Amino acid sequence: MVDEEAYYRAVRGRDARFDGVFYLGVTSTGIYCRPSCPAMTPKRANIRFYRAAAEAQAAGFRACRRCRPDATPGSAEWNVRADVVGRAMRLITDGVVDRDGVTGLARRLNYSERQVHRTLVDEVGAGPLRLARSQRAHTARTLLETTDMPVTEAAFAAGFASIRQFNDTVRETYAATPSELRSTARRQDRGRIAGAIDLRLAHRSPADFDGVLDFLAARAIPGVEEVEGTTYRRSMTLPHGAGVVELTPDTGWVHARLRLADPRDLTAAVARCRRIFDLDADPQAVDDVLGADAVLAQAVAATPGRRQPGAVDGDELAVRGVLGQQVSVAAARTLAARLTAAYGKPLDAPVGGVTHTFPSATALATADPSTFPMPGTRQRTLAELAIRLADGRIRLDPGVDRDEAEQLLMEVPGIGPWTAGYVRMRGLTDPDVFLPTDLGVRHGLEALGVPGDPDAAASLAERWRPWRSYALMHVWSSI
Template identity: 80%
Template sequence: MLDEEACYRAVQGRDARFDGVFYIGVTSTGIYCRPSCPAMTPKRANIRFYRTAAEAHGAGFRACRRCRPDATPGSAEWNVRADMVGRAMRLIADGVVDRDGVAGLACRLGYSERQVHRTLVEEVGAGPLRLARSQRAHTARVLLETTDLPVTETAFASGFASIRQFNDTIREVYAITPSELRGRARRTGRDRVAGTIDLRLAYRQPADLDGVLAFLAERAVPGIEEVDGGTYRRGMTLPHGTGVAELTPRDGWVQATLRLADPRDLTAAVARCRRVLDLDADPQAVDDLLGADPVLGPLVAAYPGRRVPGTVDGDELAVRAVLGQQISVAAARTVAGRLVAEHGKPLDAPVGTVTHAFPTASVLAAVEPSTFPMPRSRQRTLHELTTRLADGGIRLDPGVDRDEAERLLLDVPGIGPWTARYVRMRALADPDVFLPTDLGVTHGLAGLGLPTRPRAVAELAENWRPWRSYALLHVWSTL
């Protein structure tokens, strides 16, 4: 439950760190806002507090046109939580309810639809349908404001089942019609590039996104990704087709330009772009704990807001982790580039040097293992991994149980604890992973004058829970 007095103090201070953590409904105006809304702070008696935008919608409030509360960073709580609610929220953000319905969501979670609905209402104030409906409204607004897609096509691309449902939801959430919403955006005089969707991805300060770009640049696989100046560009395989994302960090937001083969993939594309840059992190909570540590304190002070680079596709990350076993980062890039050139899917419209999407697990599973450019033992590991990913024996989507996924990865011959935990950290966005046997950790801690024996390292890392993944990035940064 929300501490309403603490929430009101955050509203009085217009504290942007709480954007997305909770929302305020103003009874005197009928609108809901983010805590940092620049409008005059309402009287305490006129404010109601909500855990999600969907809960505010359900209470009859419409979105503020000034602070755009539907475009806030997501709550960092869902990345930390490994229970059913956290898994459900990550899957809903990825568009699973739009694609597979509540039945599909419940199937992935391993619970009944009734149990999923009841638990979400208790925890976040809204069931899966209302949460998905709120997300559809935001997707529709982005499409209306940044594309020339016909309104009818926009409705179905956003995930709505009917034009009437689409119109009613837009009026309810934004208090104007879809046509008026599009017309108001055009009056701002924005320039549009045909075939692109432009939007801003918010995040909480501080954020060392330059560090994320440097990490991604060092590991960029030719053909599917590149870092060009301050822009990260990559190809993606999405539920309905391929796409290319261009992400350029700005002060307080990330400029995202998406080129999608099917606009229905907008929700999934945005969620994956946010994951790759770790935009929903709570840097204040991370830095408060790690900054108080005598070992990491100076590193946190030098690079506040360190983020853990994620991935747009869990299967791809697992394959690349196997490719990188016992070889250098540069060599792993070369091998991955060969797989992309031989088995990747060419994009209809390449952008820069991004010409392909990474080959899917089903494509790689059908390849004769002996043709993979790697030692025979790793050929067998890669074939077994991709086979299990392709047939669903291993799932690495945002809603998977992290402990179960790690156990299943360890069952694959040739995959050890380092690989499984690395996948868990980057593919499953687990904020509490450490790699005590990692060579980079050994060198980093040695440079800091600390013990390097795996058992001693593991004991030291216990002080950094529940943010050991961020601690690992800080240690790697010393190399």
């Protein structure tokens, strides 16, 4: 912790900007809260500060039922950090420990299990099992309160290995049994559509979700995604099956409606939804840096809280990056739609205009490259990329080393700095990427009254670290 007195001032001010950055345990009540909890502010002597909800739970505190601290936005720190802790936290959030255990997590990070555990305890206050257990508890509460799924099914869908472990964890975290959580849930909070799970995803304000929707709408692949009014809808390929998600921004929340082939994919689906709308961003920190720069000050003031739209799947984003080389956004959409029609997998139950999942790397790797709807050079680039993604030589999951992944991408013939940087920014959620050779950057910077040539753009962007990806969104929006 940096400054506990500063954190206490945030608690007294109920400052929602710090929700998810730290948690407070109250010794007089035995509960832990988010900083913006509306309850009476505890005495300073009765407060203990924690870096993660799992750390507070490990110290014996249970979650406040009023502010629901387990439902806060994630810490923006994990997207900024490129070290093993940041990579591990992104993988745990995506459900890797639930699916592959600590062994699988350590293997992806190229560290021993002991090293991963020790590093996380030192930095976050809890090891990978404790962090995953805390996340499972939140997933279980979500299923109990928003679906009519039998309690036993909810336990295994949340990632628990046994009913006893499930019951013990829920009691420890919420001071209530699973049945009590379900019986006290408000009826209006339950999913109103059979087979759907309705959630409210928290974020920090301000948030320019109109900009996110415009960005996604311009690039939406027919059959895979669409924007209808203020709702973004798309298919996902998840670890245990397909799914369709609908995201609708609302005041203080983004409403998510999930239709999953397998409820075990809830944790991964939520993590990917959060990446699409950049819900764990710290907009105040971004705007403080970019708004102080003369070139971007007016743009930041006009659109505070601009977000960096993410992607549900790094492999998909890489393929789309190749499709978008040297063509317009509209032309790239058309190419992606034709590729989806040929190699995408039809959904069992289409939702709106969403009928297919995007083609997998394996499907493209085994296809005849001559059938790809593009010139021969890019056919060969796409085929080689798909082969390397399918056999694991290139990994683009949330926990990869971003520098290494970018270098491996540029080793594919036909992929250069623009494509690799674009994948790093959106597919790997790197907040500090700039694309100085991009034609839109040239026009955008000239519209802002500064030179737009690559050398000048790269030099200027150095002033915007560590938020160059957000600066790029402002530059693009200026045209």
